């Protein structure tokens with residue numbers, strides 16, 4: 206049996222709600238980041254050939270500022286530019302905290318600022334330069350990217366969500382699996398009450414994914430769950446397995462990375 210990990214890149218999204226406290230401005234969940242870092246290090250110890258890319262959500266470092274300055278609407282006033290400036294720096298702060306914590310676990314991470322490599326058009330990703338990222342991966346570094354405010358050819362600026370970056374990279378590079386680190390256990394039939402965890406989603410029950418669109422907690426400027434689901438559907442259609450896991454609970458990340466275990470919800474056309 207050839208395991209999925211033997212080839213290809215693994216993208217891990219650290220969801221904003223998992224690694225930050227979405228209701229408190231600029232607060233990180235250090236315990237969650239530390240645990241994820243340790244589990245990634247342990248997984249790489251078992252499988253030294255693992256190639257991973259980490260993508261951070263904005264959480265309480267991104268959404269409050271983006272909302273305050275209405276950055277999704279583009280450049281609308283003189284305040285917009287200071288808003289862009291502050292939001293980019295706020296996300297750099299989050300990324301710096303995360304990269305320092307990962308490095309404490311001996312992980313060789315390299316931050317790549319999305320607003321330096323990507324351009325949006327009318328709120329959607331238009332172009333992104335991935336050559337540096339590819340080369341960094343080749344020499345053994347772990348790139349970290351994040352949701353960011355970027356230049357927009359129509360509006361002057363708009364938000365590029367981490368989820369869009371994840372789906373774009375999944376379509377462009379040789380990605381073997383995507384792991385969505387959430388603050389909940391996966392996709393639920395009742396997303397409000399968090400009841401009825403769905404184990405596997407494929408063509409037979411794809412509607413459950415749409416149904417999972419509930420109110421996402423806290424402030425979300427990038428279109429909430431609907432937008433996230435659109436992006437994961439692109440990855441699904443590509444035939445790449447998407448694992449939704451609870452990043453705040455121990456061993457989930459390790460089990461998916463090392464054993465391909467479905468510890469939450471697996472969105473996949475095929476079988477593992």
Ligand code: IPE
Nearest residue numbers: 221262263264267352366367
């Ligand atoms: C949002 O990124 C980035 C900014 C608001 C600057 P995401 O949309 O990927 O973040 P989360 O996971 O929902 O927090």
